[in-house]
Amino acid sequence: MNRRHFMLVALLLGGLGSAQISYVVQPGDTLYSLATRSGVPVATLQQLNHLTSTALQVGQTLQLPRAPTVAGTAPAAPTPATRSVGGVTVSVPTHLRMGDAFVLRLSGPGAAGARVQFPSEVGEDVRQPNELLTPLPAADGALVLGRVVLGKTTPVRYRVTVGAQVLTGEIPVSGQVTGLQQLNMASSITDKLMDPARAAEEAEVERAYLRRTPQVWTRPFAAPLTIPPRIATVFGQSRTYSRGGPVQYHYGTDYLAPIGTDIHAINDGTVVMVGTYPVRGGLVIIDHGAGLLSLYFHQSRTLVKVGQVVRRGDIIGRVGTTGISNAPHLHLELRLRGEAVEPAEWLGRMLP
Numbered sequence: 001m002n003r004r005h006f007m008l009v010a011l012l013l014g015g016l017g018s019a020q021i022s023y024v025v026q027p028g029d030t031l032y033s034l035a036t037r038s039g040v041p042v043a044t045l046q047q048l049n050h051l052t053s054t055a056l057q058v059g060q061t062l063q064l065p066r067a068p069t070v071a072g073t074a075p076a077a078p079t080p081a082t083r084s085v086g087g088v089t090v091s092v093p094t095h096l097r098m099g100d101a102f103v104l105r106l107s108g109p110g111a112a113g114a115r116v117q118f119p120s121e122v123g124e125d126v127r128q129p130n131e132l133l134t135p136l137p138a139a140d141g142a143l144v145l146g147r148v149v150l151g152k153t154t155p156v157r158y159r160v161t162v163g164a165q166v167l168t169g170e171i172p173v174s175g176q177v178t179g180l181q182q183l184n185m186a187s188s189i190t191d192k193l194m195d196p197a198r199a200a201e202e203a204e205v206e207r208a209y210l211r212r213t214p215q216v217w218t219r220p221f222a223a224p225l226t227i228p229p230r231i232a233t234v235f236g237q238s239r240t241y242s243r244g245g246p247v248q249y250h251y252g253t254d255y256l257a258p259i260g261t262d263i264h265a266i267n268d269g270t271v272v273m274v275g276t277y278p279v280r281g282g283l284v285i286i287d288h289g290a291g292l293l294s295l296y297f298h299q300s301r302t303l304v305k306v307g308q309v310v311r312r313g314d315i316i317g318r319v320g321t322t323g324i325s326n327a328p329h330l331h332l333e334l335r336l337r338g339e340a341v342e343p344a345e346w347l348g349r350m351l352p
């Protein structure tokens with residue numbers, strides 16, 4: 001599933017005639033791990049980059065045939081498992097990775113009346129765990145979006161209720177294998193983590209995460225930048241801000257781009273938060289409905305207002321290096337019911 005997604009994204013973002021992406025080598029990367037994660041032999045990467053040895057240097061830019069997956073090895077394309085309850089056919093993925101968003105499809109006469117929960121979220125570090133979810137209408141019935149938080153490796157348990165009948169099941173989850181990135185940022189930057197305005201920033205973002213509005217997008221998600229993507233840090237990268245500091249996951253995808261580069265809304269929605277904040281810098285949050293938000297960090301200028309309705313491709317701001325950032329880049333984050341999910345799984349698609 002994921003290899004196909006990434007290929008699609010690479011094609012989409014790379015433009016016609018170039019299916020390659022630029023990738024900046026991270027601590028812990030080897031030619032072998034990048035080849036595995038890109039789904040190609042080592043020799044292909046060597047050829048593509050005219051490399052005569054397998055040695056890599058952190059910070060070196062490589063051309064990859066497609067974006068590397070976060071996990072060690074992309075799973076084989078899974079066929080959804082199909083089960084039924086109260087006349088409703090339920091299809092669920094057979095395998096998930098941490099950071100995945102996923103679709104649980106319901107069809108049959110009672111599909112719209114079904115209710116879905118994910119009880120495995122109880123006791124996990126998840127916002128609104130085990131929320132009672134009403135399916136979204138879909139062409140072939142209805143669907144519910146689920147998410148696997150970064151750090152989770154235990155199975156996702158689902159519960160589908162149709163009238164008095166209940167179906168339960170579980171989906172296995174695999175973890176990621178990436179080296180730990182040690183940022184060792186200057187204290188002038190990490191001091192922003194102690195900024196008294198930070199609590200207000202977090203509270204405002206958390207309020208946005210609670211929004212539950214109807215789905216408004218009707219077209220696939222588009223890239224936030226029109227220039228060829230140079231991914232500096234992948235989604236799900238584990239890292240520390242200072243030596244010996246706590247390990248944190250990277251909740252978005254970082255695209256290197258010059259200051260002033262236009263940032264485009266990745267899909268239709270309503271702007272729900274705009275401002276300049278200690279951590280996220282110049283920030284725009286768009287609510288796409290269905291519990292899905294897109295967040296754009298570190299902007300030098302924001303060009304939209306709260307309440308403004310935007311369409312896919314609209315310019316919402318400009319790339320900068322505000323907030324906690326050490327180089328001009330766009331941090332794109334997707335939050336499904338408050339939890340970060342892999343942006344690459346949405347770009348070029350209607351659903352993950």
Ligand SMILES: [Zn+2]
Nearest residue numbers: 252253254331
């Ligand atoms: Zn980032």
